[in-house]
Amino acid sequence: MGIAYDAPIGLANLFVINAALTQTRRKSILTTIIIIFFDVTLAFACFFGIGAIMKKFAWLQLIILLVGSLIVIYMGINLLRSQTTDISAGDSELTLLKTITSAFVVIWFNPQAIIDGSMMLGAFQVTLPQSSYPLFIAGVGIASILWFIILDLVVSKFKDKFNAKVLRIINLVCGVIIILYGGKLLFNFITLLIK
Template sequence: MDLLSVFIQGLTLGLAYLAPIGMQNLFVINSALSHRLGRAMATALVVVFWDVSLALACFFGAGALMSAVPWLKNIVLGLGGVLVICIGIGLIRSEADLSCDKDVNQPFAKIILASFVVTWLNPQAIVDGTIMLGAFRATLPPGSDPLFIAGFATASFVWFNALALISNRLGSKINVRVLTWVNRICGIVIILYGLKLLSTLVQL
């Protein structure tokens, strides 16, 4: 696997993982629909910061644990593959929901805190991110870790900023039907990545 492929793998996985509607996306969408473009983009950048910081913690934290306990690698690969496939199947079968109880019409300091809450205080995001990113780190060639996580971070920056811009400009044209199809497409991509993890486990 060449270095560009590692970066692209991190980028595509990041986009497929972030695009389905979740707490962070709802927060960015509601902010974009409620504020002017400048405020919406600033909110998106704050979400990117917390999202990338969580990804780094999950990626390098899980990697350090597997380095210290080598037999965990196969377990994480197996659990990660199954988890990723389950996430993908769930996305394909689910309907998007645009309801959100987060108040985005508030001072910017509170928006920073609220974006931290929807990112770092989301137990499912922490568990899923640790297992998924840890599993993918186990498949990477030596020394390519920074490129993979750089691709994942780039996906976060591109996705949340694009989401804020498009939501702010399109407004009411964003509907549940469109977002449901986004979920389904991302579900298929995520399932393929899950199968890749299980394939690596079989090869080992």
């Protein structure tokens, strides 16, 4: 279940892939650890009830959808506008604070991750006996750790195969996907607002 929660290509995966391609090995691993931390904390929150809170307060869901969609669109536009440099040079401009802030936004301000995680993990919570909660959520956390570390290692291993032109194409494709994803979230917000 943990792999099913993390494996679909989403913002967190794109964040880890981009870090593995553009940052030094040390920064890439640090970025992956930060993503894992926020991903696991979101999984815990989803499992133990953030979805129930959002269902109870429709206005909260609307706020999360609106703010999240605008942030996601903004991130996609920034990715489209970013200039690609030589991959081997690493990314010296990304500070630890900016990495933490971006990772937090990618995970916790992503309404689709909150909604999907709440539905997927919250649904499992209902079907499990309470005594198995710790084992289940620990398994989800371990799967998250393994998934993101393996993703980072594989992309880092083969990043020499990418030149600046290929990386620019990857950034453009990812940027467009992220903008479309944000647009879908914004459309969901408008649909809910109209109802």
